[in-house]
Structures are given as structure tokens and as C-alpha cells.
Amino acid sequence: EPEVTQTPSHQVTQMGQEVILRCVPISNHLYFYWYRQILGQKVEFLVSFYNNEISEKSEIFDDQFSVERPDGSNFTLKIRSTKLEDSAMYFCASSDLSTGEDEQFFGPGTRLTVL
Amino acid sequence: RKEVEQDPGPFNVPEGATVAFNCTYSNSASQSFFWYRQDCRKEPKLLMSVYSSGNEDGRFTAQLNRASQYISLLIRDSKLSDSATYLCVVKPYNFNKFYFGSGTKLNVKP
Numbered sequence: 435e436p437e438v439t440q441t442p443s444h445q446v447t448q449m450g451q452e453v454i455l456r457c458v459p460i461s462n463h464l465y466f467y468w469y470r471q472i473l474g475q476k477v478e479f480l481v482s483f484y485n486n487e488i489s490e491k492s493e494i495f496d497d498q499f500s501v502e503r504p505d506g507s508n509f510t511l512k513i514r515s516t517k518l519e520d521s522a523m524y525f526c527a528s529s530d531l532s533t534g535e536d537e538q539f540f541g542p543g544t545r546l547t548v549l
Numbered sequence: 550r551k552e553v554e555q556d557p558g559p560f561n562v563p564e565g566a567t568v569a570f571n572c573t574y575s576n577s578a579s580q581s582f583f584w585y586r587q588d589c590r591k592e593p594k595l596l597m598s599v600y601s602s603g604n605e606d607g608r609f610t611a612q613l614n615r616a617s618q619y620i621s622l623l624i625r626d627s628k629l630s631d632s633a634t635y636l637c638v639v640k641p642y643n644f645n646k647f648y649f650g651s652g653t654k655l656n657v658k659p
């Protein structure tokens with residue numbers, strides 16, 4: 435069964451450093467998403483991406499964040515200068531809205547720890 | 550006001566019990582509705598979509614009441630493996646973003 439994959443599974447970084455989180459969505463999916471979940475809190479939408487551009491973003495997704503689809507398979511989230519409060523689980527998801535079904539499928543997540 | 554609200558629980562039930570979770574949403578223009586389950590420190594996994602006519606998948610039944618902006622999930626004959634957090638998810642019409650509730654924790658005990 436096709437699945438979304440994410441790397442790394444755990445990233446530890448120093449405050450102020452840049453990190454890039456990587457995702458490989460399901461191959462025939464066209465819509466991609468990033469979410470974050472701070473420990474013990476709810477899943478929060480960050481950004482959605484379609485046709486090589488951002489379609490929606492939340493208030494959390496400020497200038498520190500950017501997304502890119504650098505090739506036909508990867509979808510990345512970059513945090514330019516990490517803060518302690520960026521420590522969270524980051525989930526990538528993809529969906530195939532062209533079928534009329536908008537269920538999302540999630541990757542296993544990257545746990546980001548900012549020290 | 551939160552976009553999606555759920556009772557956080559926990560719901561502690563014995564094996565074999567029937568349990569129901571509720572969820573309310575604030576945006577009347579919401580288009581799509583889902584229940585996901587999330588195990589501790591894992592990704593959310595789709596349990597079922599929720600359709601206007603209500604839908605059932607084995608022991609799980611989902612209902613949608615658009616007039617009251619209310620979604621429910623009923624689990625019959627609970628199994629130990631049903632222990633998880635159940636997330637209510639709502640997608641507004643014409644926006645490609647999804648709002649998650651905080652989740653309802655279910656503990657099924659032997």
C-alpha cells in the first residue's frame with residue numbers, strides 16, 4: 435500500500451539554526467500539507483500546496499517557514515531560524531482531491547527538538 | 550471560538566462496551582468531515598469520512614447533523630485495540646485546509 439514517508443524521524447538542532455524537513459508524498463497525489471503537533475496539544479494546520487504554489491497557510495506559517503517541491507517526489511518544509519517553541523512533531527500529508535475524495539494520508543512525522 | 554471542539558475525555562470503558570464521541574464545529578460552510586485516530590506519538594490515521602446520510606464501517610458509525618453543526622462517532626463492541634485518541638477533522642468549503650479538534654481519548658480496559 436502506498437504511503438507518505440518523512441525524513442529524518444528525529445532532528446535535534448540549536449536555536450537559530452535552519453532545518454529542512456523532508457517528505458515524499460504518495461506518488462499520484464497532487465495536494466500536499468504540513469502540520470505540527472506540539473507535545474500534548476492538537477494537530478495544527480501549517481500550509482497546503484498545490485500546483486507548485488501555496489494554496490493556504492495559517493497564522494503560524496510566518497516568514498520563518500517556507501515550503502518547496504524541489505523535484506517530482508520530495509516536498510520540504512524549511513524553518514529558517516529555529517526557536518525553542520518550534521519544538522514539535524511535524525507531519526506531512528497528501529491527498530488526491532481530483533477523485534472528489536479529500537481524505538488525507540499522513541506520514542509518520544519528524545520530531546523536531548530545538549535546544 | 551474554536552473551529553472544532555471535542556470532549557477531551559478520557560473515556561474509560563470495559564471491553565465490549567458501546568461508546569459515543571461528539572464533535573461540534575463553528576463554520577457552517579464546512580464541507581467535509583472526518584474521524585481520525587491517533588495512537589500515542591504516532592501520525593493520525595483516517596478512520597472514516599462522515600457523510601450527510603451517515604455511514605457505517607463495521608463496528609464504527611459516523612453521523613453528521615449540519616443543522617446543529619455536530620458530528621458523532623459510535624463504537625460498538627469496544628476492543629482493547631480501540632484505545633487511542635479520536636480526532637474530529639473539518640474542512641471548510643472552498644478552502645484547502647483542515648481543522649483538527651483536540652481529540653477525545655479512549656481507554657478500553659479488559
